[in-house]
Amino acid sequence: xxxxxxxxxxxxxxxxxxxxxxxxxxxxxxxxxxxxxxxxxxxxxxxxxxxxxxxxxxxxxxxxxxxxxxxxxxxxxxxxxxxxxxxxxxxxxxxxxxxxxxxxxxxxxxxxxxxxxxxxxxxxxx
Amino acid sequence: xxxxxxxxxxxxxxxxxxxxxxxxxxxxxxxxxxxxxxxxxxxxxxxxxxxxxxxxxxxxxxxxxxxxxxxxxxxxxxxxxxxxxxxxxxxxxxxxxxxxxxxxxxxxxxxxxxxxxxxxxxxxxxxxxxxxxxxxxxxxxxxxxxxxxxxx
Numbered sequence: 017x018x019x020x021x022x023x024x025x026x027x028x029x030x031x032x033x034x035x036x037x038x039x040x041x042x043x044x045x046x047x048x049x050x051x052x053x054x055x056x057x058x059x060x061x062x063x064x065x066x067x068x069x070x071x072x073x074x075x076x077x078x079x080x081x082x083x084x085x086x087x088x089x090x091x092x093x094x095x096x097x098x099x100x101x102x103x104x105x106x107x108x109x110x111x112x113x114x115x116x117x118x119x120x121x122x123x124x125x126x127x128x129x130x131x132x133x134x135x136x137x138x139x140x141x142x
Numbered sequence: 143x144x145x146x147x148x149x150x151x152x153x154x155x156x157x158x159x160x161x162x163x164x165x166x167x168x169x170x171x172x173x174x175x176x177x178x179x180x181x182x183x184x185x186x187x188x189x190x191x192x193x194x195x196x197x198x199x200x201x202x203x204x205x206x207x208x209x210x211x212x213x214x215x216x217x218x219x220x221x222x223x224x225x226x227x228x229x230x231x232x233x234x235x236x237x238x239x240x241x242x243x244x245x246x247x248x249x250x251x252x253x254x255x256x257x258x259x260x261x262x263x264x265x266x267x268x269x270x271x272x273x274x275x276x277x278x279x280x281x282x283x284x285x286x287x288x289x290x291x292x293x294x
Contacts, residue, residue, distance in 0.1 A: 053232045056254070060231040060247065069238035071228065078228075078236060086235060093233070 023125050030118045037111045040104055047101045054097060058090045152279035157287070160280045167276055171269045178262045185255050192248045195241060198224050 061083065064070070070086045071078040155163065201207075201224040208216040227244040228236045239247070 057232040057235055060237070060250075061235070064237060071236040071238070073234040073236065081235075090233070090235075 023122075023129070026118070026122050026125060030115070030122055033111060033115045033118055037108065037115055040108045040111060044101065044104045044108065047097055047104060051094070051097045051101065054090055054094050058087070058094065061087050061090060152275065153282070155279070155283075157280070157283050160276060160283060164273070164276045164280060167269065167273045171266070171273060174262055174266050174269060178259065178266060181255055181259045181262060185252065185259065188248055188251050188255065192245065192252075195227065195245055195248070198227070199241065 061070070064083055066083060068083055070081050070083050072081045072086065073079075152160065198221075201221055203221060203223060205221045205224060206218055207221060209219045210216050225240055226238055227241065228238055229244045229247050230236050231247065237247075
């Protein structure tokens with residue numbers, strides 16, 4: 017009975033790990049979307065001439081911004097997203113490793129239960 | 143040299159495993175379908191912007207128009223310079239451009255989104271094919287199990 021409780025506990029651990037991994041996957045997806053959008057903005061700003069009028073939407077107000085300032089802000093944003101993506105990637109590989117280990121653990125426990133059940137069935141036949 | 147991971151034939155999977163696989167495939171299909179619909183929506187919005195540029199082309203300085211403040215509230219306004227357009231380029235940035243440059247931005251957006259639509263469309267076709275394979279394997283498995291039960 018205690019073995020069964022331990023097994024349930026390990027299965028729950030695996031479920032929790034998989035849920036966490038899903039969260040990281042979603043986070044990475046959002047990062048990729050933000051990265052793509054920022055890259056597009058950077059490309060457009062790079063095409064602008066020096067006298068172009070650039071505005072930034074802050075709340076409900078459009079505020080005039082210097083072109084070079086806008087370029088550097090987007091550049092910094094790209095760097096930030098890039099470092100965040102690397103952090104999330106590291107977390108994903110770490111949690112994936114833990115998931116694999118936990119899954120193996122659960123499967124091994126399952127196998128040992130099956131073997132015990134088979135042995136018990138054999139003993140009953142005798 | 144590392145060996146390439148070998149796939150497991152669908153026929154070797156249990157009903158439960160096939161069911162799981164079918165569920166995962168369905169989830170992926172839904173995700174890509176949503177992405178496809180969102181991209182199509184973006185294309186439509188972009189087309190509207192392009193046609194709006196054409197509408198403003200005939201306007202002159204002093205031209206009056208009704209400007210929407212909300213979906214049900216409009217205000218009468220006068221165009222001071224119809225040759226200048228404020229175009230959103232993303233992440234809250236807007237640029238003031240003439241008609242040609244504004245059109246060029248929308249054309250680039252259109253090209254970019256169209257490429258993504260084509261990519262997602264290809265993935266959708268592949269996922270639908272996979273779903274059909276899994277569904278067939280599932281049906282075959284069910285029928286073979288029923289046949290086995292009947293013979294017993």
